Amino acid sequence: MSQLAPLAVAVPLVVAAVLGIGHAVLGRIVADIVAVLTAALTLVMTILLLIHVGPGYSVYWFGGWHPRAGVAIGVAFQVGAIGAGLAAFVSLLMVLALVYSTRFIGVQAPRYHMLMLTFMAGMVGFCLSGDLFNMFVLFELMSVSAVALIGYRIQQQSALEGALNFAVINMIGAFLFLIGIGLVYARTGALNLAQIGATLAHAGNDRVIVIAFTLIVSAFLIKAAVVPFHFWLSDAYAVALAPVCLLLAGAMSEIGLYGIARVYFSAFAPAIAPQGTSALRTILVAAGLITALGGAAMALVEDHLKRMLAFVTISFVGVFLFGAGLLSEDGVAGTSIYVLGDGFAKALLFACVGILQNRLGAVGQRRLHGRGRPLCVIAASFFAGGLLISALPPFGPFLGKSMIDDAALKQGLDFVPPLLMIISALSGAAVLRAGARVFLGWGESHDEERDSADEETSAETEQLYDHTPAVMLIPTIALLAGAIGVGAWYGMADLATTAAHTFVDVSAYRAAVFGGARQLGAASSAAPAWFDYVYCAGAVVLAVLIAALGLFSRRIGAAAERLVRAAHVGMEPIRRLHTGRVGDYAAALALGVGILAALMTLTLG
Amino acid sequence: MSVYPYLIAVWLFGVGLWGVINSRNYLHLIMCLMVVQASTYVLLLSIGYVNHGTAPIYQGISTKALVVDPIVQALTLTDVVVEATVVALLLGLVVQASKRFGSIDPDAIVRMRD
Numbered sequence: 001m002s003q004l005a006p007l008a009v010a011v012p013l014v015v016a017a018v019l020g021i022g023h024a025v026l027g028r029i030v031a032d033i034v035a036v037l038t039a040a041l042t043l044v045m046t047i048l049l050l051i052h053v054g055p056g057y058s059v060y061w062f063g064g065w066h067p068r069a070g071v072a073i074g075v076a077f078q079v080g081a082i083g084a085g086l087a088a089f090v091s092l093l094m095v096l097a098l099v100y101s102t103r104f105i106g107v108q109a110p111r112y113h114m115l116m117l118t119f120m121a122g123m124v125g126f127c128l129s130g131d132l133f134n135m136f137v138l139f140e141l142m143s144v145s146a147v148a149l150i151g152y153r154i155q156q157q158s159a160l161e162g163a164l165n166f167a168v169i170n171m172i173g174a175f176l177f178l179i180g181i182g183l184v185y186a187r188t189g190a191l192n193l194a195q196i197g198a199t200l201a202h203a204g205n206d207r208v209i210v211i212a213f214t215l216i217v218s219a220f221l222i223k224a225a226v227v228p229f230h231f232w233l234s235d236a237y238a239v240a241l242a243p244v245c246l247l248l249a250g251a252m253s254e255i256g257l258y259g260i261a262r263v264y265f266s267a268f269a270p271a272i273a274p275q276g277t278s279a280l281r282t283i284l285v286a287a288g289l290i291t292a293l294g295g296a297a298m299a300l301v302e303d304h305l306k307r308m309l310a311f312v313t314i315s316f317v318g319v320f321l322f323g324a325g326l327l328s329e330d331g332v333a334g335t336s337i338y339v340l341g342d343g344f345a346k347a348l349l350f351a352c353v354g355i356l357q358n359r360l361g362a363v364g365q366r367r368l369h370g371r372g373r374p375l376c377v378i379a380a381s382f383f384a385g386g387l388l389i390s391a392l393p394p395f396g397p398f399l400g401k402s403m404i405d406d407a408a409l410k411q412g413l414d415f416v417p418p419l420l421m422i423i424s425a426l427s428g429a430a431v432l433r434a435g436a437r438v439f440l441g442w443g444e445s446h447d448e449e450r451d452s453a454d455e456e457t458s459a460e461t462e463q464l465y466d467h468t469p470a471v472m473l474i475p476t477i478a479l480l481a482g483a484i485g486v487g488a489w490y491g492m493a494d495l496a497t498t499a500a501h502t503f504v505d506v507s508a509y510r511a512a513v514f515g516g517a518r519q520l521g522a523a524s525s526a527a528p529a530w531f532d533y534v535y536c537a538g539a540v541v542l543a544v545l546i547a548a549l550g551l552f553s554r555r556i557g558a559a560a561e562r563l564v565r566a567a568h569v570g571m572e573p574i575r576r577l578h579t580g581r582v583g584d585y586a587a588a589l590a591l592g593v594g595i596l597a598a599l600m601t602l603t604l605g
Numbered sequence: 606m607s608v609y610p611y612l613i614a615v616w617l618f619g620v621g622l623w624g625v626i627n628s629r630n631y632l633h634l635i636m637c638l639m640v641v642q643a644s645t646y647v648l649l650l651s652i653g654y655v656n657h658g659t660a661p662i663y664q665g666i667s668t669k670a671l672v673v674d675p676i677v678q679a680l681t682l683t684d685v686v687v688e689a690t691v692v693a694l695l696l697g698l699v700v701q702a703s704k705r706f707g708s709i710d711p712d713a714i715v716r717m718r719d
Contacts, residue, residue: 137683140687144694147691148694151698154701157702157706160701160702161711163698167695175618175641178680178684179614182648182652185676185680583628584626586626
């Protein structure tokens with residue numbers, strides 16, 4: 001069964017190559033069917049792998065290079081339940097995205113399908129890999145495919161700019177990653193995560209290891225788009241095709257965070273824990289909360305629907321970084337549930353925006369004002385998505401959020417649940433307000449005000465549909481069902497806790513890799529307490545209130561109007577930082593890495 | 606093994622990044638990015654270097670001979686291949702920018718957006 005892991009990466013790559021060879025003869029229908037079937041096959045393989053892994057690990061050594069005398073030299077895929085689960089989630093989103101894009105306007109077969117399949121192979125492989133350098137290569141495969149997909153509609157200037165910004169910033173991230181790998185190798189002589197962990201357990205910590213860890217974490221933070229590494233994200237998401245956004249927002253950012261947790265728990269924890277754990281936790285938690293708050297606030301002042309959702313994505317990346325950054329078993333469990341539930345919900349919102357584009361040919365809230373009225377199903381899905389991301393009990397995002405709240409309380413971070421409530425409410429309010437403007441025509445309309453931001457995506461769809469194609473509607477409904485289903489079945493929380501239990505146990509991981517596997521049991525998590533319901537219901541109510549304030553400030557009174565205007569004026573300097581100039585983004589990146597390196601060497605070294 | 610190769614790697618990374626931050630031309634920017642990349646080559650190769658070591662090919666020499674580390678050389682080669690792909694893609698994008706919009710100045714492209 002462990003052969004499934006390499007096959008889940010090799011099959012999509014081979015099919016992509018075959019599609020490329022046959023591009024002259026393959027029509028769009030053939031390419032669509034082949035691509036969907038390949039993604040579905042990958043999904044089946046990753047689910048089988050997930051079942052096979054259970055609470056333990058599955059290890060596959062390439063070329064049969066097993067460890068000898070307790071030293072691992074070979075390259076391996078080392079799959080735990082969290083990695084396999086994330087890979088299955090990526091494949092599921094890819095199946096839905098490919099079905100969704102069969103009728104999407106502006107997609108060229110089979111180039112688009114090739115890129116999507118390589119993108120999936122990179123992400124799946126990254127989740128399964130247990131070798132630092134392999135992670136780097138697959139990380140790059142993922143980035144290159146993403147660059148090509150973001151710049152897909154090259155005739156638009158903004159697409160070109162988004163792709164270039166993404167490519168340059170992520171390439172710098174890749175160099176940081178590689179330098180980190182080189183330094184780790186210099187100190188430990190190993191690239192295998194388990195072997196690095198084993199060596200560090202003996203050798204202990206030193207400054208080179210801390211710098212290496214900082215650089216690797218920075219690379220992942222860039223991919224995950226944590227403040228101040230986030231600037232590329234809104235430019236890229238605004239221009240990518242909606243089905244591509246499904247994957248970018250639903251999975252790619254989260255994969256960066258998975259990378260941080262993976263290298264920490266599997267390789268660096270023996271050197272950093274226990275004396276450095278609390279310092280590292282403080283750094284990650286603080287970065288997460290700043291990102292969450294900043295992203296949510298930016299989402300509220302953004303008119304362009306995709307850009308708004310991009311900032312919602314950034315905000316949730318912050319929340320996930322907070323959850324994973326608690327560096328505890330419950331933190332990881334809660335984050336993985338939250339990633340699933342919220343990933344479905346964000347993908348759902350992007351799917352709705354894509355349908356709007358195909359039907360109405362615009363993505364600016366002001367330009368779409370009230371024009372979405374006839375689209376009842378899409379409207380219902382969009383509002384459901386808005387309520388879900390503000391953590392409506394008892395669905396997917398609620399379950400994840402309450403688990404993270406509990407994990408934070410266990411660490412004594414009492415201020416966190418109310419803060420997370422406000423953050424969820426702000427993101428939810430941005431989505432609900434946009435929905436009310438577009439689908440209900442509430443709030444002031446600005447007919448005379450043609451938004452420049454709107455121009456950039458209006459040409460995405462040349463000829464518009466007068467009804468929503470079923471192949472676009474069905475994946476949208478499936479995403480909604482996913483977001484609801486994650487929380488509706490409570491067994492999910494126990495599964496995630498079991499998976500997290502294995503994930504954070506570095507000695508069990510090493511035992512699995514070097515043979516003599518220890519038996520790992522199932523773990524369970526406590527059900528959400530009454531205050532979890534209160535906080536999450538509070539977030540939903542607050543989201544509705546903030547959305548109403550934004551929509552009807554003029555009618556409510558002068559005080560409300562002044563408040564809204566003050567919020568906009570207050571956000572203006574932050575908005576201006578998003579210049580679209582890649583040089584500015586690189587400067588912010590350098591600053592961020594510098595701060596991170598200073599903090600880490602002072603506290604961990 | 607002396608400290609100079611590491612200093613050179615840091616220097617290359619720094620000047621490359623400085624160039625990326627201040628570049629007014631996409632072509633120049635990509636060249637700066639390749640300077641940053643060169644720092645990773647220097648770093649990786651110096652990590653594997655052994656004084657008086659020979660090439661890690663055991664044909665015709667004793668298996669006990671002192672050789673440099675082949676792993677980092679393999680990493681460097683893979684790095685060259687991977688980044689060549691990215692640079693090719695980036696240059697392709699720049700060619701498109703020049704063809705379609707008549708400018709490869711990042712600032713000019715941003716101004717057109719406003």
